[in-house]
Structures are given as C-alpha cells and as structure tokens.
Amino acid sequence: MNEVLRKTIWISGIQILIVTVNFAANIVLARSMDVEDFGSYHALIAWAAAGAAFGLPGMNVAITRGCLKNYDRFYWWAQKKAVVSSIGGGLLVSIGGLVLFIIEGGFTAKCGFLLLIAASIPLSGFQGIDSALVGKGEYRLSRFLALIGAVLTFVFTASIALTIKQTEWVFIGFLGAKSLTIAVGYFWVKKKLSESPPDPKLEDSLMRQGWRQVGVGAFTLIASQIDRIILSIISPAILALYHIAILLPQRAVGSSRVLLGVISADWGKLTDEGNLERIKKKIHVMLIGGVVGAGIIALLLTWIIPLMFGEGFRESVILGQLFCVSIIFSIPMAFYLAYEHFQHDGKFPQRLEIKRALIFLPLAAVLALFYGVWGLILVHIIVNIVTAALCLKQYNYRCKSAEIM
Numbered sequence: 001m002n003e004v005l006r007k008t009i010w011i012s013g014i015q016i017l018i019v020t021v022n023f024a025a026n027i028v029l030a031r032s033m034d035v036e037d038f039g040s041y042h043a044l045i046a047w048a049a050a051g052a053a054f055g056l057p058g059m060n061v062a063i064t065r066g067c068l069k070n071y072d073r074f075y076w077w078a079q080k081k082a083v084v085s086s087i088g089g090g091l092l093v094s095i096g097g098l099v100l101f102i103i104e105g106g107f108t109a110k111c112g113f114l115l116l117i118a119a120s121i122p123l124s125g126f127q128g129i130d131s132a133l134v135g136k137g138e139y140r141l142s143r144f145l146a147l148i149g150a151v152l153t154f155v156f157t158a159s160i161a162l163t164i165k166q167t168e169w170v171f172i173g174f175l176g177a178k179s180l181t182i183a184v185g186y187f188w189v190k191k192k193l194s195e196s197p198p199d200p201k202l203e204d205s206l207m208r209q210g211w212r213q214v215g216v217g218a219f220t221l222i223a224s225q226i227d228r229i230i231l232s233i234i235s236p237a238i239l240a241l242y243h244i245a246i247l248l249p250q251r252a253v254g255s256s257r258v259l260l261g262v263i264s265a266d267w268g269k270l271t272d273e274g275n276l277e278r279i280k281k282k283i284h285v286m287l288i289g290g291v292v293g294a295g296i297i298a299l300l301l302t303w304i305i306p307l308m309f310g311e312g313f314r315e316s317v318i319l320g321q322l323f324c325v326s327i328i329f330s331i332p333m334a335f336y337l338a339y340e341h342f343q344h345d346g347k348f349p350q351r352l353e354i355k356r357a358l359i360f361l362p363l364a365a366v367l368a369l370f371y372g373v374w375g376l377i378l379v380h381i382i383v384n385i386v387t388a389a390l391c392l393k394q395y396n397y398r399c400k401s402a403e404i405m
Contacts, residue, residue, distance in 0.1 A: 007139060014143040018150045019251045024336045025154040026247060028171070030240075030309040032161040039236030042112070042243045043169045046228035048120035052219065055124025056082040057215030060131040062210035066202075067135025075132045076205045079125070086125030093118035116171055123178050129185040136192050152177035177236040216354060217258025222359035225377045230368045242373050244309050245319035247382075249297050253330045256293075271400050275339050279395065286332040293331065298324040319377060326380040329388035336391050348394055352387065359383050 030038050066074035097114035101107060133142040146178040156173035163169075179218040298321040305317050340348045360383050367375030 005249050010140060013145055014140070015255045018147050019144070019255055021147070021150040021154050021234070022251065023247070024243070025150070025158060025310045028154075030163050030244065030313065031196065032158075032165065033167070033170070034311050035237045035240045037165075037167045037236075039166045039232070039238070039240030041302050042228065042239055043236055044116055044167070044231030045174070046225045046232060046239075047113075047117050050225040050229060051089060051093065051117055051121040052086075052124035052127065053119050053218035053221050054092075055086040055127050056210075056214050056217070057124075057127060057221050058213030058215065059210040060128055060217070061213055062206045063131040064135040065209065065296070066206045067132050069202065070194075071196050071199060071202050071206070071362070072132075073198070074203060075128065075189070075193060076208075077203075079128055079212060081098070082128060083125035086122045089124075090118045090121040093121060112168060116168060118355045120175055120178075125181060126182045126186065129182065129189050132189050132193065133185070138188075138192060139394055141188055141192075145181065145188070148184055149181035154178055164295045183227050213350075216350060219275065220353045220357050223361055226361055227364055227368070227379070230364060231373060232375070234368070234372065240314045241313060241319065242376065244313045245301075245306060245316040245377075246323050247320075248301060248304065249320060249324050249327050252293065252297055253327050253334075256331050257334045267274040272398070276395075276399055277381055279336060279339060280399075283335065284333045284368075287329075290328045290331040294324040294328045297327075319373060321382060322374075322377050326377075326384045328386055333384075333388055333391050336395055340394070352390060355390065356383055356387055359386060 029041065033041065044070045058077070059082060063075050063078050066072070066078075069117050093114055097111050097118060100114060103110045104111070130145065133139075133145065153174055156177040160166075160170050160173040228239060228243070231242055287395050301317050303325075305320065307315050309316070335351070337349050360379060363379045363382065365378055367379050369375075371378070
C-alpha cells in the first residue's frame, strides 16, 4: 500500500469521526433546546466566526508556505501579529457593548451578546496553528487536533445544554472547548517547529504575501457567514431551520474537499500537461459523483432530519433538498481547484473566492430581504453554478495554453 493511499485511508477515518461527532453534537443541542434558543446559539457562532477576521486569517497561507520551506520563525512573527490584532478586535467589540449599555440604560440581552462575541475574538489569533502543522507535513496531527476539538465541543456544549439549558452558557462551553483545543495545538506546534536562521529575502516575501492576503481572508471569512448573520437578524428560529437543512450537505462537501486535497497532494510533482489529461479523464466521474451524492443526501434528509432532530425541524427537509442542488458541482470544482493550488500559484482559487463573495453578498442581502431563507438557498445555487462556469472557463484556458483539446 503506497503512502498516499495509507494517508488517505487514515485521514478519511478521522474525517468521518469528526463529521459524526459534530452531527451528534447538533442532534443533542437541537433535542435539548427549543428552536429559538438553538438558533440563538448558532447566531452567536456565526457572529464569532465573522469576528475571527480580526485574527488575520490571510496570514495562514504564508504560515504554511514558511513551514514548508522550514522557515519556522515566520510562524511566531505571524502568530504575534494575529494575537495582538484579535485582542484589539475583542476590546473594540467590548467598547461597543459598553456604549450599548449606556444607550439602553442598563445591561440588556444585546449587551450580553456583544460581550460574548468580544470574548471569542482573541481565540481567533491562534488559527494559524493548523496551518503550521499542515506546513510541517503533519496532516494526521492536523486532523487529530480537529477531532479533539469536535469531541471537546460535544462534551462541553451537550452537557451544558442537557443541564443548564441556557444559550449563553452553551456558547461559553463552546469557547472553553475551543480554548483547550488551542492549548493542545500550541503544545504540538512548539514541539514540531525548530529554530531557523534569519533569511531576510524569504521573510520579506512571506510578510508581503501574508499582509496581501489579510484583507482578502477577512472579506471572504465574513462573506462565508453573511447568510447566517442575515437570518440571525430576521429570526433565530429561521436560522435554526436553515442550519439543520444545510448541515449534512455541507459536512459531506467539506469531507470530500479534505480527501481530494490529500489525494491530489502529488499533483505538483507532475507536468502541467499530465495533470490536465488527468482532469480530462476523471472530471466526468467527479460530476457523476456530485449528482449521485447530492441525490443520495437529498433522499436521506427525508427521514434523517425528523428522526434525529425532531418534528420541529421538519421544514428543514425541503430546504435541505433544495440546497443539495447547489452541491452538485462541488466535487468536480474541488478536484479542479486542487490542480490550480498544487500545479500553479493558487492565484486563481483566491480570485475565485473573491468573486464568489462579491456575487454572494449583494444577492444574499436582496433575496433574503424579499424571500427570506428560500432566497438564501437560491443564492447558493446561483453562486455555485457561476463558480462552476468560471472553473470551466479557466480549465479551457489552461488546456489551450498547453495545447490540450
């Protein structure tokens, strides 16, 4: 059994465990909280995820590149900048909570909401840990850390939801689990990284790459949460239905991307022409896999959602089935984008993410305003079709350049 296959099987097993634990956590929370409180919890998660933009997510690509080149000292420089920025972001949101306290003449639910978000933001300063592990080739440790995070989140949030049953305390449990996961990851990174002599030219290149990506990373991160943020403003209960509707399809897509990333890690060793020929031969299989996978998930949702999450989420079934249309192209797109990352400089995927966000943001704002959650599902379908078309256009351009037709 070759190394790539062994690695793929191992990571596949861990990824299945992560998805299972996350799914179980959602089942327990949905069963032990009412729909409104469950939606409020995920509203906090969405706003906290958007607040992670203060943690300089754009630095992560440069961290991975630096560790790949054994220039580990760059990680510590980027880590320090991210921590300072995230603490500053947390303080800024805290000031917002204080202003709201003064305006409203006392401590309200909105003040508490802002303070909880403020408490979560400094943790985002450590999101480069996983990038460093990946850069050092520690894919197994990276996935194992994600599994530890999933298990801790399940234990902390589920136990609180079953006993205290208060949204705020469930979120505090989530922050506690995340803090412990960061502590474990930080310990591993310290053991794996080594002292590296100064290299001003490489360091300057990594710094420029990191700062160049900071704005893009923050923008795409916020854009990825905008659908949930919009629904949290409209109604936490609707957000709860939406979250359950897209939970299984999104987890399936995320897992397939992880696996494709491992499988295609050797693409950079092959010629451009060889990789394009590989795509030409396998892209149809990937597309069929997308159609079949989306169809199977759509059928499973019919009984999985009412059975596991309760009758209160039955409306999520039809929402989830419609959302499955948007994931048909996800596998072939992930397959092609892996080629762009490993064979080329990765600029096309970065530009593509920006274009996706620029299309998604205005469409989400308009269609959610007029059609609510149904409008957001439609936005996902439109954006994925447009993204697939852009990938096809880029693929044809690459083939023409390499004289492959």
